[in-house]
Amino acid sequence: MPDTEDLLQSLANLATCYQPRAEILPLDTLPRNKLIKSSIATAARIWPWFDECFIRPELVETAGVAMFRVVEDGRLQVFEASGAVAAAIVGVENRKPLAKDEASVYQDELIRLTERTANDLAESRLTADEELRFERLWRMKAQGVTFNGERSAVALLQATAAFRRYVRGLPVLGRASINVTLGGANAAVTRWGIDWRRVGGKAIGETDVVEPAEGARRALADLQRRRPERPVTLADFKPRALQLGYVSLPRRQAQSLLEPAWVAILDPAGKQTSMGEVIAVPAVPDRSEPLFRPWRRARAQEGRSPPNASAG
Amino acid sequence: MANIGIEYIENFAAARAAGVVESGGQDLTYVSDVAEGLREALECKGHTTTVSWIETDVFEVDLRAQSLGGIDQDVADKVDLFLISTHGDYDGAVSLLYNSKVDKFLGTSAEWRLGDTCALEWLLIFGCHSIDRDRPLDHLHIFQGLHLFCGAYGDMFDSFTIDEAGEDVGDNLTSCDSVKDAWCDGVSDWFVDNHPAVVSVETEATYNGGNIDWANTVIESDHLWGHGTTRADVKPDKQYWMAVVWEEG
Structure with missing residues (x-):
């Protein structure tokens, strides 16, 4: 029976582009x-x-x-x-x-x-x-x-x-x-x-980069939040990639820096009702929360009455 | 102008607690932005959202045919373009996961009959595996006047890179793209493989003995109301073949 550690190791083993330090670059x-x-x-x-x-x-x-x-x-x-x-x-x-x-x-x-x-x-x-x-x-x-x-x-x-x-x-x-x-x-x-x-000029600094295992741990911590009832394992997701790089946010979003980040890509494992996941987390030592969260507010509110006419 | 319907679900705790899915069924992060982005992009060009339900207010019966006990005439089949974002899976028909049991946690496309009221032209599903590109005829019964079924033939991704996919689809739709191109381009970030696919029914005129006149097919030339040529419904008595378009990398 696979456990969370197997998933973490599988993801970390896929790491590419790792380097122990990277520059932080200003954007213009x-x-x-x-x-x-x-x-x-x-x-x-x-x-x-x-x-x-x-x-x-x-x-x-x-x-x-x-x-x-x-x-x-x-x-x-x-x-x-x-x-x-x-x-x-x-x-x-x-x-x-x-x-x-x-x-x-x-x-x-x-x-x-x-x-x-x-x-x-x-x-x-x-x-x-x-x-x-x-x-x-x-x-x-x-x-x-x-x-x-x-x-x-x-x-x-x-x-x-x-x-x-x-x-x-x-x-x-x-x-x-x-x-x-x-x-x-x-x-x-x-x-x-x-x-x-x-890039709007010289690097504003250089930072240590967390190792692949820590990058994988941060990404999986975010994934676990999405299904909290039990540990997420290889039975749920098959890791496809773990890349170190800079992240460019969606095109309508402003961004002031290029900082190193780990980006994990996971496919649903086997046949199931699921979606693939792409999770980007900082690769700097002192921050681990995912890099980008949705920002729009729902225009609809819950509170609909079930229809009477359904045939069940 | 078009009437728009959107529905989306990001939280599936009730479905998981009910044991409907053994694995998967995780909460989603970005699909609300996809749906709300589409709404914003279309509303600002004068289209009207007349159906809008989210989370536990999204019901399986919303897509199910009235003749089969559903209420599609009041929801999905009441508008011109309907988008639903949720988890999907395929096994001879697409299953969509809901987080409330009205009437079922898992809806099935076997019970969809769309366009029979001359309303719905375009069904959009942002979710995994809603189309079998190898067996498009499996989807034939859905097309009762529906023009295009836009979905995916494999996994889609809940990713920061698709956060603006709804706006991109909406901007494409209102910029003279065909609906097929608007969908395939809008949900593609050219990074992860979102497996977009589109299915249509077509008349005999374009089959041409297998040497298909693609440029004049419905799938290639159908546009949102007011943004190019909108093709006529291909009702069941005029249907001759089915077209499927997909993107692979």
Whole structure:
């Protein structure tokens, strides 16, 4: 019978990128006008036809996101708190599959096609202490099945390459640092995104980093809180990864520092009604509480009466 | 404009105490933000939330067909777009976990018939394994006018990286993305594998002997009311094939 210690050891054994000390780096966000100007310039690097003649500011701006409408049902979103940018062109031509039969597409070719765009997106952001590495290729596929069981070939609709930023050897974990999507019959760049909080100067300090076992313990302490009745074990979750890195919070959130953190990824074990968990905890010695908690308030209140009509 | 319904559950102590789940069923952290984020993103573009229940006020009968003893006509099948966030599992049908027993702690999609009142077009489930991508026909009975069923073909993650997934889906929906693209892009952080998947029913016109005209399918071209072309319901007498789209890494 597995116990909590087995789960902790399994998670700690997966640790990657561990180093005993790491720097704490200040972050800097551009003023709104500069950020928007810079984002439009970035878009014009990817789509040369893209300039201010084609864009229309959205009248409704929400939660610190400036939205601009572009031709071909396109958009450019600028996330003011983080400096993140996202763009998409979703016109009719881009709804055609990359390939009607995925078997005809070479993965390496897709990666190669996205790398140039990713490098263009990163170019003005990369500093001497940073690098960009390809991480994973995601593919959106489709298939049809008739009611008599006839199946079509599996089509490849889109492919999205995710790239990860590394700062002084440590990954910046969270949403992909850069993502580039190819779509349409001509494998055009249809979407891209940048989640890249700028380092605003020299390190403000250096800190000890807690060892993997302590990182795993902190993450599992948070997991245990979510099911307090009995110890969480390997029968509940299968550890997938424990990474040391810096964490970039969601794009609408402000953040002032990059500090080392352990990020644990756990899959539900076996077949059960559960969700996977990603838990980020500080890797500094003196704080262990998870790095980011939800912040919205529920708009609904409990107190509903059960219906009378149910058949039971 | 569209009528929106949202339901979410983060606390499952009652279900666990009742022994409904042997393992799993842990409390969730970020799915309330997912649901409330979607609500905010759509409301600020003029859409209206007309159904909103949380925690122990979310009932299994809310999705169950009226003909099978449920009250879907007053909840899920009363709106145009309905999102529920909870734990899911799949075994020939999707099971959703509830934290109150009205009538059951575990609801089953075997009892869903959606869109028959010409209301619900889009069902969104933020939870694990709601779609069997290898057996899309298992979901056929749900489509009584429903356009798309957006869910996952494997595990989804309760993660700080998906905290803004609801807003992202909502922003996508109101920015000319098809509903399928809005879902698949919005719930993807390109970090952990959220296994997004979407299922639809389609007419014979686009099957084309297996050489599918994907660009004109419902799954590829259906948009939220007011943000692009919203396709007509494909009622049972016009249904010819099912399409499934999924994202894998």
